[in-house]
Amino acid sequence: MPVAIEAQELSKLYRLGQMQAAYGTLRDSTSRLAARLAGRADPDEKQEIWALRDVSFNVDEGEVLGIVGRNGAGKSTLLKVLTRITTPTKGRAIIRGRVGSLLEVGTGFNPELTGRENIFLNGSILGMKRREIQGRFNEIVDFSGVGKFIDTPVKRYSSGMYVRLAFSVAAHLEPDILLVDEVLAVGDAEFQQRSLGRMEALSGTGRTVLFVSHNMQAINQLCDRVILLDGGKVVEDGDPSAVVTHYLHSALSSGSQISWPDDASAPGDDLARLLSARVVNEDGEALETADVRRPIGIEIGFRVLREGPPVFAKIKVSDNQGAIAFNAMDVSAHWNDHSVPGRYVATGWIPGNLLNEGRVSVEAGVWTLHGAKLLPHGHRYDAVSFYVYDPGDGDSARGRFVGQLRGVVRPLLDWSVERVD
Amino acid sequence: MTQIEEERLQRTAPVPRPLESRPRGDRPTFVIRPAPRWPHLDIRELWHYREVLGTIVWRDIKVRYKQTFLGVVWAILVPAFTATVYVVVFGKFAKFPSGNVAYPSLVVAGVIPMQYFASALSQSSMCLVANLPLVTKVYFPRVLLPLAAVLVPVVDFLVGLPVLITLMGLYGTWPKGVQLVSAPAFLALALVTALGIGFFLSSVNVRYRDVPYIIPVFLQVLPLVSGVMYAVEEVPTKWQWILAVNPMTTVISGWRWAVLGAPEPIWPQAGLGAAVGIALFLIGLTVFRASEPRFADTI
Structure with missing residues (x-):
């Protein structure tokens, strides 16, 4: 099987000062410089953190790879490196194929522009050619269900409509390799269900998908293989149910x-x-x-x-x-x-x-x-x-549904159905 | 979710197209590496992303006048108003020298390129921070953002031109022949200079938000030292050389020569201004490319 993504010892170093203070003014830097000249240690100087440390893995073409780990384990940094938003400090990655990334739904949406204009704007920014967007325009509008509001500025949309339109554009992104961050965390159950269904359909067409999520159900359901990151390192790489089980153990506070x-x-x-x-x-x-x-x-x-x-x-x-x-x-x-x-x-x-x-x-x-x-x-x-x-075999209370079912309990009821008409 | 909703979803879920069966050699291969020590500009990559540039320019033009009552008329009103003030204060009261051209034409021919430069400079300096969601969530060559920011005000520039043409008609100062074709070259110098400073200041602004305070001060002083309200050739020669370090002096005197038939610029002086503009561009681009890998981390 040809390899789509080859990550070789990717490492990313952050200075904590850089991450915390989103920006400084010149005065901050001058005072820091003054401290250094006076021989005092700059408090920010030593706080370095390896967000990624020698991360290596291969993803075969057509494989769906899940990435799990706690907050701060390096999942999002890994995606940012692979999508080229930031560069690694060391190591390299070879990517074969057209890459599409979805780190957020509705990236670049402009509230002043209409739905129609935003479809072109967002699509283009996500890497679609103008011709492609034109070709799929009607599909995108149909799928979003915003129909007659397509020429209304999106600032007048309800948040639900906004998310539906944004997801609809993203759903029509069809690159060779798709990198997806926790987009399933936003939106209602219907939206999450659609995202999952969409990703299942995409992987069914032989595309390579890299998928970061906290939703273990989704990871189990969609992925062929899962990588567990902890402290910027790959601590496990293998079969989804084994890795997920291991991850959940380590994440629990009290034991069994x-x-x-x-x-x-x-x-x-x-x-x-x-x-x-x-x-x-x-x-x-x-x-x-x-x-x-x-x-x-x-x-x-x-x-x-x-x-x-x-x-x-x-x-x-x-x-x-x-x-x-x-x-x-x-x-x-x-x-x-x-x-x-x-x-x-x-x-x-x-x-x-x-x-x-x-x-x-x-x-x-x-x-x-x-x-x-x-x-x-x-x-x-x-x-x-x-x-x-839920191993998702279809015989539990969720049946074939893969999204989130809310509630503390989830009993499997006896249903009786009669035709009355 | 009800069963009905679920069924509706299944019906409307888009069916992805099958993967194009391209020979494997056609798949683009890209290698992600640490930031190179020496920045360079990848022209092929810029060409690949040309549609994104178009999209950003188109977005900014669209958004610019949305929900304004007068819309694009502002592109005429702003320079017209500024020029009127200059004509009254400097032309009538202070009696600034205007050389062989009518003072109002002289001023408008200075105000319009200066207006362009001011917009291009301030917008390109703010472009990274203004597009923060894009910078942190999606990849494209960041060079496109300042580039788009200096292209957008070209529209205002073109819309403002009729003001100048009207005055040229009123005072009968028409361009003298073939030198008119050099007019775009002088505008290009303004663009390149604004882009260079924009490259530099936008990279600085990612880390230090002092930039928005500097720009207005700079833009207030700049017209005074660019010859917007006077003819540069009326200034004593040694001062001319000092003014010539400023590329906008070259832009404005060259533009007046090209479209108003004002006296020919002193070419060594114009050459100095152009050289400074190009140098600013190269320095700005280098700084921008060198700090580009850290934009998403620091912004």
Whole structure:
């Protein structure tokens, strides 16, 4: 397979002063110079950062390569180097084919100009020839749905219309190699869905796509291969699901298991202590990423120290944003009226096809019922967390839909459909 | 999203054209490297991006007079107003020497190129910062931005010409023969000089936003030392040589000679002005190209 992009030890050095102070006045520079002459160290001088460090990889023609990593890992810098917006400090890259880049939707749109004028302006800036734009003009307008407003200045457009028109131009960009930054992060679900669909269609025609995103679902779905960047370096390069899983592990704050070495340090009181918490699969193995379709067990270890009111395990499950999905406690009756000292393990099963995709945080604890109130004995916020993902086989609640489905939960419902007419 | 919406999307999603089956050798190959030590100008690349230049010029002309009530009439009103003030203050009150040409024609023939130069200079100096979204989000040779900025005011210049032609008719100062064909060359010198300074100041402006404060001061002084409101040949000779260092002196005296039939410029002086203009252009271009790789990082 011929190679479309060959990156060889690309490195990019930034001076932090350069990045922070977007611009300075001459006075700043003169005072800096004065400081240097006086023998004092310029505070900005030493703060250098390698945004990219010896990044090497090849992209085959027709391959869809995903780039993931936390903020500041170097993803955007890499795209800026490959699109020639900035030059590397060291290394080189060989690019074979006509490159189109989409770092932003609506680059260069001018609010004073009409939709029609902006199509030509934006298209030309993105690298389309005038003839090409003319040839596709009607398609672009149809796809955007702004129709009769095409001769209205875009400053009078709603933000939705603006984004639709801008994306519509971008969607008709058909270079050999397409470099795309986080454009899926903007716009509503419909817009994101369109962008994804469009990129799938593009890759289907043998074009090479390089795609930066935080949307792991999209990365899994679209990419043939994924590169994980961290601190400006390539730390992993391979199969999407493996790299994404690895990335998500490293990005989680709490792990998928926690335990305390002895009773004394474990959270709790003289009645009961929380000893451990673990996320497990049906085979009892600890897991960090959970298939959305499979049940997930939350296993809580605790010790009852003396006889007393019945002790039970309780979990509180929240999503990434801290929205509570549910509280659940063990309501089975292990003890008639009082608890018996000893060490226990309780596992609560979250059914498959219940939680939505994304990071899930679990608060775990041991509680008693005190009249009408719940009384905590030992508990821990964000004790364990895991990541729910959808492999996208089409048999989950999302069916064949690839965009974002909002909500804390995402149950797979039974649908009955009848023809009534 | 409802099922209906989803179906609509699937129906309207554009089907990308299949990849052109070009022989592999035809695919352009580009090598990205660190910035070269010595800047050079890639003419072939500029030619490749010529449509983008056209687009930017077209955009700026379109936007310039959108939502103004008088629109392009301003291109006539501004020089006419300036010239009227000059004629009254310097011609009537101060009785500046005008040589063998009627004073109003002399002034208008100076004001119009000066007006062009002022617009070209201030717009090209601001062009990188004014186009910040483009500089940080998409690649094209950055040279196109100052270049477009000095081309756009040519339109105003052309629109302002009828004012001069009217005055020429009123005072009967018509061009004397073939020297008229040299008129565009003098305008070109103004363009090249403005572009050179624009290259330099726009690169500086990326890092230091002091530039917008400098330009108005400079442009206030410049007409006084370019002979806009007087005829340069009426000035004592040794002062003429000092004024000749300023390329705009050459532009204005040459332009008057070409279109008004004013006395021929003293060619060594004109040569000095032209040489300074070209030198400014080359220095500006070098500075611009040398700092170009850092524009997106520092702007």
